[in-house]
Amino acid sequence: MARLLLLGPAREAAGVREDEVAGDSLEKVLAVARARYGEAFAAILATSQVWVNGEPAGPESPVAPYDEVAVLPPVSGG
Amino acid sequence: MARLLLLGPAREAAGVREDEVAGDSLEKVLAVARARYGEAFAAILATSQVWVNGEPAGPESPVAPYDEVAVLPPVSGG
């Protein structure tokens, strides 16, 4: 199970900050997340960057157990 | 008598910070100062700006009693 980290508006839309999700590619992990958290989350995910273990990743990226999948909506620091 | 204000290296070369000098033009006031304080002061005066009552002034500028004649060598603030 990958560890999901949902931040800012993604955390709010999902109703949870950390979760566990099955799937051996980023695409599969995110499909599970979309199904689990619903449309508001899916809309935010569509505009977000996704990191695997702190590195930007694409749909094909492999995901191993204990990998951290972080969903980062557009940022507003400073 | 004009009031002379000698600053920084000009003060040090003259040995005095404030003095009184006769003369109804800047040229005359500075000639008295040169004679009074000697060559080291004259050398510094040659590279200095001179203000009368806080405004840049030239040799022909009139100087009235109680006017302040300030000698400002090149600056090094900051």
Place this chain on the structure above:
Amino acid sequence: MALPSSPTWVAVTPEPLALDPLVTWATRPDCGAVVTFAGTVRDHSADHDEVVALEYETSEPHALARLEEVAEEARRRWPAVAAVALHHRVGRVELGEATVLVVVASPHRAEAFEAGRFCIDALKRTVPLWKREHFPGGSAWSSATEPIVGVEST
């Protein structure tokens, strides 16, 4: 928030920020210039006529890693830069308080100004931070957002 021995000091903290300790830390015997930037909470925003506080959310390890990268990149672009501190508040920050501090020390002022400007510009685009605006009667995420990018692309 222990003082680091290396010349980069990054932090995300729920505590109020103060400049003087950072400037004292950044000042080096061989440096004559310290430039700082403080971002502060404004009473209005693009979305709301009245803002009473901001509230920042982050992932601390990811934020610290990116802040370190911003400092490294500043030093790579301006090698004379001697010390860089990047501190960001998290949690609720009241009107008038500082949300972020950038401190850059260098031998001369030109590179301190340039590197300071780079650091705050890069921080805003590369560090995982999300801002909620609190206004009378509620709160909402700021709409002043940018897709997060890598430090190398700033």
Place this chain on the structure above:
Amino acid sequence: MALPSSPTWVAVTPEPLALDPLVTWATRPDCGAVVTFAGTVRDHSADHDEVVALEYETSEPHALARLEEVAEEARRRWPAVAAVALHHRVGRVELGEATVLVVVASPHRAEAFEAGRFCIDALKRTVPLWKREHFPGGSAWSSATEPIVGVEST
């Protein structure tokens, strides 16, 4: 050094300088950016391998008038600038201490950085201040000098 009600605060003082009170003063509810510059005493100079302190001499009324003019000119060139503080030490300043502080607050950061840079550059060329360098065994006027010019020509 009483707090002024106008948004310009200039001072020449023999007391140590601190940034946080100036930044607190400069921060306005409608401003989100405060840029500061601190000049500090370096351990060497163009003239001396070892410098232990600086000593500044001025004419306080003339220096204050010129500092006011620098602040006015910054506000004229960057009308969004909301608050400007320009404080300079006089007398002896030890290694590592700040000799001058520039603080500029404005709604956005671009003009705060630009106006801050302008203020320190203009201050150095227009304000009557003279620096002696103290080194082991003696002291001498700094040779890093510029003819004093009017603020309008900076």
